[in-house]
Structure formats: C-alpha cells, structure tokens
Amino acid sequence: MTARRVFYILICLLGMALLTLKVPLFPEWLLLGLGIATLKSILIGCYYMDLKRMSSSMRWLALGSLFWLSLLFILTAADYLTRPYFFL
Amino acid sequence: MREENEPLQKARYLQGMWVFLGSEILFFSGIFLGLVVYRHLYPEAFAEGSRKTTLWMGAVNTFLLLASSWLIAEYLEKRREARQTGARMPGHARLWIAGLLGCGFLILKFWEYGEHIRAGLFPGSHWHAASSVHAQLPLFFFLYFFVTGLHALHLLIGLVVLLILMGRKVSEKKMDLLWENFGLYWHFVDIIWVFLFTFFYLGAPR
Numbered sequence: 016m017t018a019r020r021v022f023y024i025l026i027c028l029l030g031m032a033l034l035t036l037k038v039p040l041f042p043e044w045l046l047l048g049l050g051i052a053t054l055k056s057i058l059i060g061c062y063y064m065d066l067k068r069m070s071s072s073m074r075w076l077a078l079g080s081l082f083w084l085s086l087l088f089i090l091t092a093a094d095y096l097t098r099p100y101f102f103l
Numbered sequence: 104m105r106e107e108n109e110p111l112q113k114a115r116y117l118q119g120m121w122v123f124l125g126s127e128i129l130f131f132s133g134i135f136l137g138l139v140v141y142r143h144l145y146p147e148a149f150a151e152g153s154r155k156t157t158l159w160m161g162a163v164n165t166f167l168l169l170a171s172s173w174l175i176a177e178y179l180e181k182r183r184e185a186r187q188t189g190a191r192m193p194g195h196a197r198l199w200i201a202g203l204l205g206c207g208f209l210i211l212k213f214w215e216y217g218e219h220i221r222a223g224l225f226p227g228s229h230w231h232a233a234s235s236v237h238a239q240l241p242l243f244f245f246l247y248f249f250v251t252g253l254h255a256l257h258l259l260i261g262l263v264v265l266l267i268l269m270g271r272k273v274s275e276k277k278m279d280l281l282w283e284n285f286g287l288y289w290h291f292v293d294i295i296w297v298f299l300f301t302f303f304y305l306g307a308p309r
Contacts, residue, residue: 019177021173022170026166026169032301032305036305036308044306044308045301049298051301052301055297060294063173063286064286064287064291073114076121080128080129087132087133091136095140
C-alpha cells in the first residue's frame with residue numbers, strides 16, 4: 016500500500032472519529048474514539064514506520080515496548096478497579 | 104562507510120532509534136495512564152473539559168500532522184526507489200511542505216492556547232471559568248496544557264532536526280540512515296497526537 020493510500024484511509028478514520036461525536040449509539044464515546052486512534056496508529060506504524068518490512072528482531076524490539084506498556088496498564092487497572100471506593 | 108558494514112550499520116541506527124522511541128513510549132504511557140485514571144475518577148469534569156476544547160482546531164491540527172507524516176513517508180519511499188533504481192534522489196519539496204504543516208500545527212495550537220487563557224481556563228491565578236460546575240475542571244486543563252505542551256515541544260524539536268538535516272552535507276548513504284530515523288521520530292510524534300486528540304477533544308459527545 017502506498018503512503019498516499021494510507022493517508023486517505025487515515026483521513027477517513029479521522030472523519031469517522033468526528034462522526035462518533037454526533038451519533039449517540041455507543042454508551043462510551045471515548046472507547047470508540049480510542050479504538051479508531053489505535054487503528055490509525057497501527058496503520059502509521061505498519062506502513063509509515065515500516066514495521067511491515069523490518070527485520071523480525073527490529074519488530075520484536077518495537078513490539079516489546081508495547082508489551083511493557085500493556086503490563087503497565089493492566090497492573091494499574093487491576094489496582095484501581097479493585098479499590099472499593101471506586102464503586103461508591 | 105565500508106560496503107560490507109552497511110546493513111549492520113543500518114541495523115544499529117534503527118535499533119538505537121527504536122530503543123529511544125521505546126523509552127518515549129514508556130514516558131508518554133505514564134502520562135496516558137494518569138489521564139485514564141483521572142478520567143475514570145472524574146468522568147463529568149473531564150467530559151465538560153472536552154466540550155470546552157475547540158474541536159475544529161483539534162481536527163485541523165490532526166489533518167496537518169497526518170498530511171505531514173504522509174509527505175515524509177512519501178519522501179522516504181521515493182528515496183528508497185531512487186536508491187534501488189539508481190535514479191536521482193528526490194528533492195526537498197515534500198520536506199519543506201511537511202515542515203510548513205508542522206509550523207501550521209504549532210501556530211494553531213498556540214492560538215488555541217490563547218483562546219483558552221482568555222476564557223479563563225488556564226489553571227492557577229488566571230483561572231476564572233465561572234460557568235464551571237465541576238471542581239476538577241482545572242485538573243483537566245492542567246493536564247491538557249501540560250501534555251499538549253509536551254507534545255508541541257517534541258514537534259518543535261522535530262522541526263529543528265528537519266531543518267538541520269536538510270542543510271546537512273554528508274554522503275547520501277549516511278543521509279539515508281538519518282532520514283529513516285527522522286521519519287520514525289516524526290511518525291511517532293504523529294501517533295502521540297492521534298491519541299491526545301482523541302482523549303482531549305473526543306471525550307464527550309457535543
């Protein structure tokens with residue numbers, strides 16, 4: 016996929032993210048927006064940052080940071096979401 | 104640079120850049136984690152804060168950064184093609200336009216800051232948002248100014264590096280490595296903004 020085509024898809028996704036503000040179909044707008052943002056970042060990562068063409072060691076290096084990131088979020092969420100006052 | 108060392112040198116450059124980006128990812132992750140926790144704690148205040156941001160400015164800024172990323176990626180595409188086919192290296196036109204789009208982003212961002220400050224939304228002694236019903240609204244705007252300011256600083260550094268690289272006179276092979284690394288940094292800054300835009304501007308229906 017060329018850089019130009021990826022750009023068109025990214026702009027469509029931006030339009031979709033803006034449209035979600037006007038369509039009250041989803042109880043949690045931010046989650047939908049973050050889903051679209053994740054899709055955009057995957058496209059930028061794979062095609063613009065060339066993760067698709069990189070050697071496997073480099074890809075693991077990049078994915079490693081995402082692994083640590085997920086640990087950070089999961090462990091913190093496990094703490095906060097199990098605190099009793101969160102549900103008051 | 105000796106011929107046999109080229110792939111190794113390229114791998115070293117890229118690995119170094121990815122290690123740096125990994126540290127940046129962890130740095131911004133801590134901030135995002137804070138944003139998520141505070142939003143979870145004070146959903147109404149953060150929704151009100153989101154509605155007070157200027158959506159069109161955020162959307163235009165997102166467009167500007169995505170377009171600049173596209174131009175940088177296309178420049179690198181053409182450069183790799185030229186390297187493979189032995190054709191002439193692409194000119195700097197795309198890079199100049201990408202840089203101007205980056206400048207446009209910063210101008211719009213600071214204009215938006217000005218509007219917020221005039222509206223009394225700058226936390227501290229300048230805070231006079233009388234319409235606020237949520238005590239945590241200053242927290243939202245503290246995070247907004249801090250995190251978007253940090254992002255703007257990253258973009259400014261990117262612009263300075265872009266100017267330096269455009270004026271640099273070293274071998275084309277060395278420039279290949281430098282441009283590849285610059286592209287990674289620029290796209291990373293773009294990804295950070297994509298999430299910031301979502302968090303601060305799209306946090307509540309309007």
